[in-house]
Amino acid sequence: MICVCSADIDECKVMGNLCKNGQCLNTLGSFSCICKPGYTTDLSSTQCVDVDECVQAPKPCNFICKNTEGGYLCSCPRGYVLQDDAKSCRDLDECSTKQHNCQFLCVNTIGGFTCKCPPGFTQHHTACIDNNECNTEPGLCGPNGVCQNSPGSFNCECQRGFSLDPNGQHCEDMDECVGNHRCQHGCQNLVGGYRCSCPQGYLQHYQWNQCVDENECQNSQICGGASCHNTLGSFRCQCPTGFSFEQLTGGCQDVNECSSSQNPCSFGCSNTDGGYLCGCPPGYLRAGQGHCLSGAGLSAGGSPLSPAADGDENALSPEACYECKINGYPKKGRKRRNANGTEDLQNDLDWVSLASVDVDHTLQLRLNISTLKSKDHIIDFLPALSTLANHVRYTIDYGNDDGLFRMNQKDGVSYLHISKKKALQPGTYYLQIHSVPLTGSREPTGEPDSDYLSGQLGDALHMSVQIVLH
Secondary structure (H helix, E strand, C coil): CCCCCCCCCCHHHHCCCCCCCEEEEEECCEEEEEECCCEEECCCCCCEEECCHHHCCCCCCCCEEEEECCEEEEECCCCEEECCCCCCEEECCCCCCCCCCCCCEEEEECCEEEEECCCCEEEECCEEEECCHHHHCCCCCCCCEEEEEECCEEEEEECCCEEECCCCCCEEECCHHHCCCCCCCCEEEECCEEEECCCCCEEECCCCCCEEECCHHHCCCCCCCCEEEEECCEEEEECCCCEEEECCCCEEEECCHHHCCCCCECCEEEEECCEEEECECCCCEEECCCEEEECHHHHCCCCCCCCCCCCHHHHCCCECCCCECCCCCCCCCCCCECCCCCECCCCCCCCCECCEECCCCCEEEEECCCCCCCCCCCEEEEECEHHHCCCEEEEEEECCCCCCEEEEEECCEEEEEECCHHHCCCEEEEEEEEEEECCCCCCCCCCCCCCCCCCCCCCCCEEEEEEEEC
């Protein structure tokens, strides 16, 4: 039997699950599937199956393609990002987007990045390790500096007197003399410091930068035989009185006071080692240094008046002229010498006496009371030193409580005489007589006038006198 089919069957309605991921389209006696994009029909054309675009040519993605149900996804490798077309890739700047783990510096590269360290550090993966330059280079700051490590660098700390060079990596000597060195007499730069120059007579202090006085006297030979006296910035060679220091010989030489322009003696002068002796006019005896004695009492023969047996003074002739002073005593009856040191032919030679009386012992005088007159000079006192002429007073200290004796002065000569003859009785009288320098025309004060009296004043006369009246 033959069956004739007269009506078409709509498979899209009759059969379920046709054309999944697509649209079923009925046809006469059949049907067809219209698939969605990313799908295609299978061999039976009754189903829509996924299309693997990643295997197609050309590939839809420039780098990485991943098939998906009904489509695909493009992706990029690490270090890249997908562009707006969703297919191509461009480099990812990890440094600007802070997508890096660098400790210090990030440097972008194509498809990635690298980490870098600043100077003074060593790269270790993404970390930077500080370089300790002080350990790796022991002499980095030089012998006059101390190296102090710091992160990525180092510092040189210089010792006193040194400063960093322009590069800041080496300690070099600092010239303090260029700046405010506070030296008054010049500055001398030294390695690591400076020294103030000192004027002559001063030395640099061994510890402090200042000038101190130099004690030249520590050199035992600097004054030779003279004594050395240190002064501020200098020294002075001192000799005993009567001696002067001779620079050439380096010793003390006797000063000939008698040959100086200021002859110290009024009548005659004899130079001695370290001093001088003043002589006395004829008829006078030396009493100590600077005084002469004479008078009726001394010529009466009451006691021996010859010079002492011992002593350097008497080594000289008692009657001689030693550096006699020209025209030293213009008195009536005495001859003058001319400027050449010789006498006029018609004059006789004036001799000056150096004979002396011992003033350390009591001077004993024996006088006849019956023949003694008030105006008689028992003892004459005459200063032998030029500085004492008319500027000395001879006084009775004690032993004259009854006022029986008196000191008077006339024509520069002081003399002892009696003042109350009627009250005198035979017996022994003890007097103490001494000399006092006067102060010019003023009243005597007992103190020498240093402005008026210059030179040696000699020794003040102190003598004891025993007067025996019989």
